[in-house]
Amino acid sequence: MKILITEDEAIVAGELEAIVTDLGHQVVGIAGSSRRAFKLAETTKCDLAFVDVQLSDGMTGPAVARHLSEDARATVIFTTSNPHHVPADFSSACGILIKPYSEHSVKSAIAFVVDCMETGRSLRRKPRALELSPAYAERWKMS
Template structure:
């Protein structure tokens, strides 16, 4: 199952590595955004199935509100990827969960697969290792 994925990450090397991993898995990366405004512009212009959202972006800790907005208002499936998972430990409405950074290729693959299966309404028995689900 291939998907259109938006990477919202302010560290260029992390975003580039994520892009390589996702493209190797056969997904289309519709763009990368280092701040909330750029992310909103990409979502307006491109169909996005899944957004991988860091919490701390180049315009501050705007990722939580952005994730909520994309998930609730834009119909985008949202996974947070952050080194600060405690910032979203109580969950964020409209989003699936959080993957702690640093992470590896396998954890990204299993978390993305899980999120896409949920998006399509397919049964999912368990959360993959490293993915903390929200209630």
């Protein structure tokens, strides 16, 4: 799985990168701003993206998520400590992983979302740390 990380805190991005690569997935890029994320979306292909809501250039994560979901056809998971900043329609993202998150919660979220992406549903239980958007809960038959 090719994964893009959009996170403006270098330490958090590095930790997320380590978790993703430990699972055997490829990190295709790390962006700290929406501008960099849009550039990476043009030059790389990702299947899954972790997108922080608050980036170095402001509350631009929702715009990045919508672009990646709708134009680049990637599945997006928001990462945020304040889920109230996520728009009601989740900007086409599949869900939210609440910060601070643990290595276990990231691994569980990735495994669950990858299963759903590949088969349309998961035999795994939805991780507690992952809040699905209503659209994806319906799509993945979680309601």
